[in-house]
Amino acid sequence: EAQVTQNPRYLITVTGKKLTVTCSQNMNHEYMSWYRQDPGLGLRQIYYSMNVEVTDKGDVPEGYKVSRKEKRNFPLILESPSPNQTSLYFCASSFNGKNIQYFGAGTRLSVL
Amino acid sequence: QKEVEQNSGPLSVPEGAIASLNCTYSDRGSQSFFWYRQYSGKSPELIMFIYSNGDKEDGRFTAQLNKASQYVSLLIRDSQPSDSATYLCAAPTNAGGTSYGKLTFGQGTILTVHP
Numbered sequence: 001e002a003q004v005t006q007n008p009r010y011l012i013t014v015t016g017k018k019l020t021v022t023c024s025q026n027m028n029h030e031y032m033s034w035y036r037q038d039p040g041l042g043l044r045q046i047y048y049s050m051n052v053e054v055t056d057k058g059d060v061p062e063g064y065k066v067s068r069k070e071k072r073n074f075p076l077i078l079e080s081p082s083p084n085q086t087s088l089y090f091c092a093s094s095f096n097g098k099n100i101q102y103f104g105a106g107t108r109l110s111v112l
Numbered sequence: 113q114k115e116v117e118q119n120s121g122p123l124s125v126p127e128g129a130i131a132s133l134n135c136t137y138s139d140r141g142s143q144s145f146f147w148y149r150q151y152s153g154k155s156p157e158l159i160m161f162i163y164s165n166g167d168k169e170d171g172r173f174t175a176q177l178n179k180a181s182q183y184v185s186l187l188i189r190d191s192q193p194s195d196s197a198t199y200l201c202a203a204p205t206n207a208g209g210t211s212y213g214k215l216t217f218g219q220g221t222i223l224t225v226h227p
């Protein structure tokens with residue numbers, strides 16, 4: 001089954017404790033993205049990757065890191081989480097040049 | 113001005129009516145436009161995309177694109193309670209002409225279809 005898998009689905013952590021949210025897709029997509037969704041602000045792109053070792057900032061990259069060492073994986077790293085990063089996070093992947101995004105189920109993060 | 117803007121809603125329509133959702137965009141370089149539906153607590157799912165001026169129909173859904181006026185709309189005919197969801201408009205923006213991967217979403221319009 002074609003899918004985008006995020007883990008964990010729910011995470012509660014404390015300020016400053018490094019965390020990683022994993023994302024994996026099995027559709028051989030070149031493009032992958034991370035979004036955060038907040039009430040009233042919609043979906044905002046954090047980072048995206050056009051291919052292995054090629055990443056670029058989205059609209060809200062501050063406080064986040066990404067890496068793309070393998071085509072299927074695109075982890076999101078919060079080196080020092082802060083409460084303003086409490087949000088619902090979505091990973092997505094897309095075909096080459098099509099921009100039709102397929103979303104993971106989401107990760108709800110709470111930073112205390 | 114936001115790069116992609118939707119009428120804020122919420123929008124409430126009776127069952128069987130036509131629901132009209134609108135979106136404007138600021139980047140004239142955007143070439144493709146997407147409508148996603150998101151049920152509460154779920155991830156967005158693509159329902160329509162459109163590249164060319166004019167209308168594109170898929171079942172009860174029609175997407176309309178007017179590049180000169182920089183707006184894209186989604187019409188849902190014969191609305192059903194199961195159509196109640198948040199609808200998100202999206203367009204590639206400021207992507208240096210490549211339109212690869214950088215996607216901007218509107219803030220979403222909440223649609224409620226009441227029996």
